[in-house]
């Protein structure tokens with residue numbers, strides 16, 4: 001037990017020091033300044049070439065989302081979550097040890113070239129996340145947490161990181177085993193994480209930058225806005241892509257019926273959803289189980305999205 005307590009406390013002090021170092025030392029390998037730089041970049045683009053021209057530069061919940069960025073990217077991910085996950089990983093390894101298993105690595109990809117490794121990590125992780133995201137919509141319990149992200153009513157780049165910390169726990173826990181099986185450690189995430197952050201900011205931004213055929217590969221604002229639509233034909237939503245849109249096209253969950261620039265966002269009764277950070281943190285634990293189809297504001301249920309509705313616009 002003492003071992004776990006030591007891991008817990010040293011995780012906090014290690015990452016507390018790390019966070020402080022990050023703030024004091026700007027550089028290319030620094031998460032904080034990458035996040036700041038990417039945010040300023042997309043905000044500037046939103047100012048210069050906005051998709052919704054009437055949307056205020058400081059849109060609704062801009063500062064709330066700004067705080068979420070800092071909280072989810074640093075305070076929780078790097079400090080709180082690491083303390084928990086270091087314990088989780090240690091406990092998991094101890095558990096495996098009971099069966100004589102030393103590690104989970106099924107095949108080592110560390111002998112591959114760096115680019116092949118990074119590409120594998122990116123594709124595998126994005127596909128796992130696409131599945132986890134679907135699960136967040138399918139599970140009644142998980143949807144309560146994911147609603148925080150869907151409470152966005154005016155879209156902009158910063159909405160990307162408005163999500164409940166419970167989501168980080170779900171994503172990272174599910175990702176852990178498959179990534180451990182191919183021998184990845186947390187230190188490998190930097191480039192992939194920055195790239196995914198840039199695409200995530202882009203998906204949520206108030207921009208219309210035509211991607212041409214690449215829109216079938218990469219997620220984009222014209223696609224992701226439909227993920228946030230208040231009214232959807234499918235009870236569990238559509239366009240679950242995180243960085244890549246290709247999974248939705250491959251598995252028939254893509255939905256772009258028309259130009260979504262001015263559609264209503266959120267879910268049924270989103271107006272009554274808590275507005276402050278703290279209330280949003282506690283709300284999923286208090287909320288009674290809700291039926292997703294009611295929450296999603298569904299008017300009719302369809303079992304599949306007609307092929308002709310897929311990818312018409314963009």
Ligand SMILES: [Zn+2]
Nearest residue numbers: 133137146227
């Ligand atoms: Zn979602």
Ligand SMILES: [Zn+2]
Nearest residue numbers: 149160204224
């Ligand atoms: Zn989103």
